[in-house]
Amino acid sequence: xxxxxxxxxxxxxxxxxxxxxxxxxxxxxxxxxxxxxxxxxxxxxxxxxxxxxxxxxxxxxxxxxxxxxxxxxxxxxxxxxxxxxxxxxxxxxxxxxxxxxxxxxxxxxxxxxxxxxxxxxxxxxxxxxxxxxxxxxxxxxxxxxxxxxxxxxxxxxxxxxxxxxxxxxxxxxxxxxxxxxxxxxxxxxxxxxxxxxxxxxxxxxxxxxxxxxxxxxxxxxxxxxxxxxxxxxxxxxxxxxxxxxxxxxxxxxxxxxxxxxxxxxxxxxxxxxxxxxxxxxxxxxxxxxxxxxxxxxxxxxxxxxxxxxxxxxxxxxxxxxxxxxxxxxxxxxxxxxxxxxxxxxxxxxxxxxxx
Numbered sequence: 001x002x003x004x005x006x007x008x009x010x011x012x013x014x015x016x017x018x019x020x021x022x023x024x025x026x027x028x029x030x031x032x033x034x035x036x037x038x039x040x041x042x043x044x045x046x047x048x049x050x051x052x053x054x055x056x057x058x059x060x061x062x063x064x065x066x067x068x069x070x071x072x073x074x075x076x077x078x079x080x081x082x083x084x085x086x087x088x089x090x091x092x093x094x095x096x097x098x099x100x101x102x103x104x105x106x107x108x109x110x111x112x113x114x115x116x117x118x119x120x121x122x123x124x125x126x127x128x129x130x131x132x133x134x135x136x137x138x139x140x141x142x143x144x145x146x147x148x149x150x151x152x153x154x155x156x157x158x159x160x161x162x163x164x165x166x167x168x169x170x171x172x173x174x175x176x177x178x179x180x181x182x183x184x185x186x187x188x189x190x191x192x193x194x195x196x197x198x199x200x201x202x203x204x205x206x207x208x209x210x211x212x213x214x215x216x217x218x219x220x221x222x223x224x225x226x227x228x229x230x231x232x233x234x235x236x237x238x239x240x241x242x243x244x245x246x247x248x249x250x251x252x253x254x255x256x257x258x259x260x261x262x263x264x265x266x267x268x269x270x271x272x273x274x275x276x277x278x279x280x281x282x283x284x285x286x287x288x289x290x291x292x293x294x295x296x297x298x299x300x301x302x303x304x305x306x307x308x309x310x311x312x313x314x315x316x317x318x319x320x321x322x323x324x325x326x327x328x329x330x331x332x333x334x335x336x337x338x339x340x341x342x343x344x345x346x347x348x349x350x351x352x353x354x355x
Contacts, residue, residue, distance in 0.1 A: 023314045023321070032154055034321060036161025042204055043162075044169050061167045068159070086231040191331055198327040205292035206241045212287060213237045213246070213279055220275045221254060224268055227261055229254070236276075240283065241323075247283075251276040302326060 023030070043064055050060035165172070180188045214237020221229030236250020254272050262268035306326035310318035340346050 023318065032157035033161050035154075035158045037165055038203070039158070039162040040165035040169055041199070042207060043166055045200070045204070047166055047169070057167060057170070061163060064166065065159075065163055083231055083234060086228050089228065191335060194331045195324075195328045198331060199324055201292055202327065203323060205288070208291050209283060209287045210237050210240045210246075213240050213283060216279055216282070217250060217254075217275065221272065224271050224275070226254060226258055226272060228257060232257070236279075247276055247280050302330065 046064060047057065047060040050063060051057060055063065177185075177189070214234050216233075217236045218230045218233030221233050226232070232250055232254045235253075236246045238246070239249055240246035251273075254276065255269065258269045258272040262272075303323070303326060306322040306329075307319055310322040310325065312318070314321070
């Protein structure tokens with residue numbers, strides 16, 4: 001005999017509360033495991049494809065691991081140091097950038113920036129704040145022994161967790177399926193399939209889009225000779241998962257830097273603008289339709305709300321789990337809405353009277 005609905009709600013509510021408390025108190029500790037699980041989930045289709053080609057699960061995991069290690073070594077030796085140096089230089093360059101902007105506005109709009117102008121004081125304060133706070137944050141990150149140790153532990157634990165989860169992914173999913181209450185197994189499987197479809201479309205699809213656009217923006221801006229082009233391109237690519245934000249932030253920053261660097265050489269400024277326009281065209285017409293599709297079901301406003309809420313509640317780990325939780329809540333909300341519109345609570349006696 002199945003448990004009454006009230007008892008089921010009590011148990012599932014208690015489970016949700018325990019899960020939230022675990023995230024609250026163990027957020028920092030869970031970070032490597034959340035990242036490792038995300039990597040394993042991202043790479044599981046690759047391992048499945050290798051298995052269909054004749055590889056065993058162990059051989060597929062080993063092949064992916066070797067390729068991942070080689071890619072990490074290339075990044076660590078060739079790209080990451082350049083990105084760090086450009087980030088530090090951009091923070092130090094911020095006051096000069098705002099001084100140049102002040103001079104530019106003064107020459108063309110002399111009445112706008114007199115000595116007592118609010119705009120002038122604001123520009124000076126913004127530039128100084130970016131230099132002081134940005135430099136302090138970056139120096140703290142790289143000079144703190146605890147931070148260095150945490151980063152080292154992160155780089156050690158995350159790959160190990162990802163490899164073990166990738167190796168046992170199918171067995172782990174089968175074990176979880178075996179533990180689902182039998183009365184609800186079909187519904188849970190249906191909902192889990194829909195959640196996986198949303199996540200695979202968004203996380204894997206948008207992850208690939210972000211990587212491709214980040215590489216494209218960084219290389220293209222570097223080829224036109226834009227200062228800090230690599231870091232601007234990487235930031236624009238990373239922010240692409242929020243619709244329009246990556247292109248808007250990266251484009252404004254790149255064009256602003258181009259105006260000061262290439263003032264008078266308009267063809268280079270137009271080239272920087274064309275890079276982001278072409279990136280938007282490629283994303284909207286080729287990459288996103290092919291890799292993400294139109295059935296993801298994550299509205300940009302819902303995504304922003306989830307990132308804000310979970311980030312404020314659970315910190316960085318909350319932001320990492322915001323997308324999968326938002327996807328899961330969206331699927332559950334649609335299921336609950338369908339159940340509600342088919343229930344007597346919604347239909348009432350109207351249909352009986354019409355009959």
